[in-house]
Amino acid sequence: MNVDTATGTVNPRVQQIVVRLLGDLFQAIEDLDLSPSEVWKGLEYFTDAGKANELGLLAAGLGLEHYLDLRADEADAKAGITGGTPRTIEGPLYVAGAPESVGFARMDDGSESDHIDTLFIEGTVTDPEGNIIPNAKVEVWHANGLGNYSFFDKSQSEFNLRRTILTDENGKYVAQTTMPVGYGCPPEGTTQFVLNLLGRHGNRPSHVHYFVSAPGYRKLTTQFNIEGDKYLWDDFAFATRDGLVATAVDVTDEAELAKRGQNKPFKHITFNVELVKEKADAPTTEVDRRRASV
Numbered sequence: 001m002n003v004d005t006a007t008g009t010v011n012p013r014v015q016q017i018v019v020r021l022l023g024d025l026f027q028a029i030e031d032l033d034l035s036p037s038e039v040w041k042g043l044e045y046f047t048d049a050g051k052a053n054e055l056g057l058l059a060a061g062l063g064l065e066h067y068l069d070l071r072a073d074e075a076d077a078k079a080g081i082t083g084g085t086p087r088t089i090e091g092p093l094y095v096a097g098a099p100e101s102v103g104f105a106r107m108d109d110g111s112e113s114d115h116i117d118t119l120f121i122e123g124t125v126t127d128p129e130g131n132i133i134p135n136a137k138v139e140v141w142h143a144n145g146l147g148n149y150s151f152f153d154k155s156q157s158e159f160n161l162r163r164t165i166l167t168d169e170n171g172k173y174v175a176q177t178t179m180p181v182g183y184g185c186p187p188e189g190t191t192q193f194v195l196n197l198l199g200r201h202g203n204r205p206s207h208v209h210y211f212v213s214a215p216g217y218r219k220l221t222t223q224f225n226i227e228g229d230k231y232l233w234d235d236f237a238f239a240t241r242d243g244l245v246a247t248a249v250d251v252t253d254e255a256e257l258a259k260r261g262q263n264k265p266f267k268h269i270t271f272n273v274e275l276v277k278e279k280a281d282a283p284t285t286e287v288d289r290r291r292a293s294v
C-alpha cells in the first residue's frame, strides 16, 4: 500500500528495493574501492545500453533472465507444481500480434527458400498425463538464416518467422518454416562491448521460441535449441536446458517430400509440449515486461 506524505506518495516496496540495492552498491564501491571515474563509466554504460535498447539483451547475456527461470522453478516446486515441459527464457525479441491460424502455419515469406533448408516443426500439446489440449495457443518465433529477427531487422517482411498457431482437434500444430541460424549480439553493440571485457562470446545456438497457453493451464515460455550447433551447451544467454534439445532430422524420401508438397529434401523437428494445470495460489506465469507489438 502506498503512503501519502507531505512530499508525495511513498511506495514502500520501491523504497525497500532502492534502499537495499543502494546499500549493496555502496558496499561494493567500498570493498572494490571503485574510483569516481569507474562509477561514472558504469552509469554512462547504462545510458548507452538503454539508448541502444539493449538492456533486455544484457539481462539475457548476464544470466539474469535465466536466474529468474531458476527462481520460478523453485517457486513452482514449493507450490507443489511439477512436471510439464521445462520453461526457459523469453529473450528480448518477441513481437505481439503475429498472424493466427488453426493447425498449420507457413511462417517464412519464401525469400530464403533458395538457399536455406525448409523446416517442418510439429507437435502435440497435452497435459502431463497425455490428454490432448485442442485449441491451445502456440506462439512461435525464430531467426532467419542470418540469425536475425523480423521487426528488429527491418530488411525482413512484417511478421516473417512469427506465427500464432491454435492446436487442431487432435491437439496438434504444424509449422512450415526455414532453418534458423543462431543469433549473435551486434558486434559493435553495448552488450558485446561488456562481453568482450569479460572474455565472453555473444552467441546463441540455433533455436525456436514458444509461448504456449490454454484456458485452465499455466502459460509456458520456452524454446527448443537444435542439436549439432556448436553453441548448444555454450549459449551466451544460458537458455539451453535438458528436455529442450531438438533434433532436426533430414527427410529425403520422395514419398515424404510429395506428401508435404516439397521438391527438395527438408528438415523435420518434433516438439511436443506438456502444459501443467493452473492451480489456485500458484505463482503467476505471466511476466509483465515491455514488448514490441505491431
Ligand code: MBD
Pocket: 057, 060, 089, 090, 091, 092, 093, 143, 183, 204, 237, 239
Ligand atoms: C535471441 O534470439 C535470444 O533468444 C536471446 C535470449 C537473446 C538474444 C537473441
Ligand code: FE
Pocket: 091, 093, 142, 183, 207, 209
Ligand atoms: Fe531467440
